[in-house]
Every structure is written in structure tokens, then in C-alpha cells.
Amino acid sequence: MFIRNENFRSFIHHYPIVTTILVIHFALWVIISFLPSGEQVLVLGVGSNYDVHNGEYWRVLTPIFLHSSFGHMLFNSFSFILFGPALEKMLGKFTFLCTYLLSGIFANIGTYFVAPINYYHLGSSSAIFGLFGIYLYMVIYRKDLIDRMNAQIVISILVIGLVMTFFRANVNIYAHIFGLLGGLALAPIVLRNAKRFY
Template sequence: MFIRNESFYSFRKQYPVITILVAIHLILFVWMNFLPFGDLILAYGIGFNLDVANGEYWRLVTPIFMHIGMGHVLFNSFSLVIFGPALEQMLGRFKFILTYLLTGIAANVATFWVGGLMYGPHLGASGAIFGLFGLYVYIVLFRKELIDQANAQLVLTIIALGLVMTFLGTNINIFAHLFGLIAGAALGPIILTGVRPYSAYRQRVYDEGEVAFDPTRWQKRQNMRKRLKPVIWSILILLVVIGLASRLF
């Protein structure tokens, strides 16, 4: 469920929404840091409560896609690539992007109302990503048929680590993380209506030259999973270290 075996070609074909979101993250990051007029994009897109109070309501949306630090953009993009595909498949493209945007906006609205007018500038996809985590929390608690026990324990562990990082890290928008998580869980009863469990083989896209049928594929996949397990854990640990070491907005 959270192990990525796809090539780039098959990943972007199976999960186009996540591919586009990550592309937007990286394009805006490069633009804001290295290309002309990047400072204007940052100035007009960053979340700032006083500007929102003065009518610049787009700032409740634009921060979801913006990152200024390398660790920040990598942490959020990797998190989306690892934990997003299962939800994009189960929900479908429309429900997935709707959930992502609604929870991200809810996180920024909560930052506006709870943080006060002079709350410092903020940006990043963390609120929306915690919204996806909130949806997983609802699945683990109330829709157990959609996730197996091993993956449920894994995602709850990651969520717990994310909450610890929220309170231990510096320059982190605590309101966005907490209310994004709450918004995701609150959407669960509605957004999960009629969904089926994740399947690694549903609508699989085969790379060019790949054999579509192999009588020994199940044994090969089992061996591959055993080899990949320590790699996946290494990636997760790396993400945690990046998140703890980075100064996030």
C-alpha cells in the first residue's frame, strides 16, 4: 500500500493528480528561489493573516503549493508520493484532489481564525498532507475493511511522529497541521462513501517491453517486497530526519 514499485512512467499514468501536485511543488520552488520574479510569487502567494483580513483571500489557497526550503519541499513531496497513491486510487481523482484542497484550505482558515491577525507568514503543503493523514485515521478507526493491520500500524506510527515533529520543530505552523488532520478525519464519512480497498494490481500500467503475464510473478513480487522493505524504512527514517532538521514554515 505504501511501497512504490512503479517506474516513473507507470506512476504518472496511475497517479496523475499526485504527479501534477509534486510537479507544481518543484516548479514553484525552483521559480521562487532561482528564477526572475520569484520574489513576487512569494510575496503575493505566501499566507499572511493580516493580508487575508484585508481581502486577499487567495492566500488561503496559494500557500498549499509553495515551499521555500529544500528540506521542506522534499519532505512534503516525498510524503505525498508515499502516502497519497493509495488514496488517489481508492477515492478517484476528483475526490482525491477535492479532499487535498479542502483540507489544505481548512488548515489555512484555521490558521487565520486561531492564529490571529499578526501570525507570521506561512506556506507549504503540510496542512493538506495532514488532511490525508486525517483521512487515514478515520479509515483505521471506522473503515477497517479498507486497510490491513500492518499498514494501519505503519501509517499511525508516521502520524504520531508527524505530530511529535509538529511540536518539537521550529517555524512550523502547528494550527495547519492539527486542523488539517481534523479536517481530513471529518471528511471521512462523506468522502469514503462507496470506495473499495486499495489494490496494487488494479488498473496497473505496464511499461514498454514489460511482460504482462509471468507465471512466477507472485514469487518474484514476494522476493522483491522482502528486498524493498529495508529500503522503504530507510526512506521513512530519512523523511523524519529531514523534517526534524529543517526549518519549516
Template structure:
């Protein structure tokens, strides 16, 4: 579920929303921080969430910070988290519901920051609130929709959830309110978007791409004929990913 075995081309086809979001993260980073075009600087200036400006009616600042990041490390960390945990949920919910959930959680994170934080000139940006919304949906699954996620993946989610909260309260320059309200937003919208959802299955996305107008070309048994040594090391890969998250958090 959280081990990516698709090729780059397959990933783009199977998970278009996650692919577009990650591409947008780095496109805006290159435009603003690397190329530093004048209009790109205006995009950042007008897109950062600032409480005072939102209070003055610039309500788009509740949305635009979701797509902006403070440097390469920030964009890389959030994109890595999105690639790791977003694809399974995109397949389970479908593209439209995933977009609704992602934006809803991100906006709730920014709205919570605006309402609760008393600092008029407090500025924030980043996709972390929306990504914590993804965690919120998974936590809801673990608690109330156990048929959608197996025990092993439930344990992984709870470890990541606890680790994410730990980093939220211990790392400097973190929008704690954005993380917490994003998590609440994802958890709150989960009952509605998980209606009719099915457990993640790589066979489902592969089958969808293998059906032609004349015949069904997908053979679910064909993969059994091949050796898949990665299954033996899947657990190690997942825990290695968790270790990388910890290392990145400590370093940056």
C-alpha cells in the same frame, strides 16, 4: 500499499494528481528560489498566507500557501510524504475526490491558522496541512472503515500519525495550527469521500491500463510466474522510510 513498486512512467500514469502536485512543488521552488524571476517573487509575495492580508480581503491566501514552500528541504520533505502516502488514497478515492479532499484539508488548515492565531503578521506556507489531511482520512479508515485498510498498514499509519504529531510540536518553525486543522479537515471529510471507496489494489490500476477496445489483456496470474523478492523486504523498506522521515526532521 505504501511501498512503491511502479516504474517512474507507471507512477505518472497511475497517480496523475500526486505526480502533478509534486511537479508543481519543485517547479515553483525552481522558479522562485533558483531562477528568482521578478514575477516569481511576486507570486510568492502574493501567495504566502498572512493573517492581516487575509483579514483585508485577500482570501486567495487561504489556498495559495498549499503549493508554496520555504526552500528545497521543505519542498522535498512534503513531496516525499505525498509520494509515500498519496498514491494509495488517490486510487481509492479517484482523481476528483482526492483533489477535493486535498484542497479542503489544506484550506481548513490555513483557515484554522487565520482564525485561531492572534498574530496579525504571522506568515505561513507549505503543503503540510493538506498532507496531514491525508493522514486524517487514513486515521478515519483505521477507526471506522477497517475493511479498507489491513492491520499491517493500519499500524504503519498510526506510527506515522504519532510521529507526525511529535514532530509538529517539537520542530521549530512549524505551523502547528495548520497541521492540526489540516488533520481535522481530512478526518471530517472522510465519511463523505470514502463512500463507495474500495481497498487499494495495484492490480486494479494495472488492469485499468491493460484493457483494450478488443480484448482484456491483463492476466492477474502472470505476476505469480515471476520472482518478487521485494515482498520479502517490504516491511524493512517501510520502516526504513519512517527512519528517513525522522532523520530529515532532525536534520532540517
């Protein structure tokens, strides 16, 4: 389920939504890091509670695709490569994309309501924690969709992710928690007709 043995071309063919989002991650990082317009892209896209309060509502979506450094982008992209493909196959392309985006949006809306007005944030981990929420729901309520070994992997990674959430600096704790809750809330809807594919 989580072991990737496809070659590059096969991965792109089987997981077009995951691939497209990964390309967006990388392209935006390149733009922000190397192009003169990069700073403006970052300023316009970063999550900002103050600016959302003033009507810039796109900022509950755009932070999902932006990262603060190459390491940040690489770590989140690796997590997405690990946990995204199985759900893309299980849910279908459109449902997977909607689930990913809605989890991230829910996380950023939660951040807006709970974090200080001058709070800034960015990163795809908000949406990735939404995927963890889907898997956690499977482990608890839909054991027909996930075997014991993969369930143990999910629980282990989730525990590590939550520990890192609270003990690493510069982590949007609110987005991780609300992303996880968003995934859990969406899971019974998006998994209603899901079947194990592996």
C-alpha cells in the same frame, strides 16, 4: 499500500493528480529560488493572516503549493508520494483532488482564526495532514479499507508527525492540527463508497 514499486512512467500514468501536484511543488520552488519574479510569487502566495483579513482570500489556497526551502519541499513531496497514491486510487482523481485541496484550505482558514494577525505560513503539510486524517478515519471506522500492517504504519507516522509538529521550529502547528481535523471531517463523505484496491 504505501510501498512504491512503479517505474517513473507507470507512476505518472497511475497517479496523475499526485504527479501534477508534485510538478507544481517543484516548479514553484524553482521559480521562487532562481527567477527574478520568484520573490513576487512568494509575496503574493504566502499565507498571511493580515492580508486574508484585508480580502486577499486566495491566500488560504496558495500556501499549499509553496515551500520555504528545497529541503522543505523535498520532505513534503516525499510524504505526498508515500501517502497520496493509495488515496488517489481509492477515491478517484476528482474526489482525491478536492479532498486534498479542501483539507489544506480548512487548515489555513483555521490558522487565520487561531494564529496572530501578523502570522505568515506556507507548505503543503497542511493538506498532507488532511490525508492523514482520512487514513486515521479508516483505521478507526473503516477497517475494511486498510489492513493491520498499514494501519500500524499510519499510526506510527502520524505520531511521529505530531511530535515533530510540536517540537520542531518554524512549523505551523495550527495548520497541521486543522488539516488533520479537516481530513477526519471529510473522510465519512469521501469514503462512503470506497473499496480496498490493493
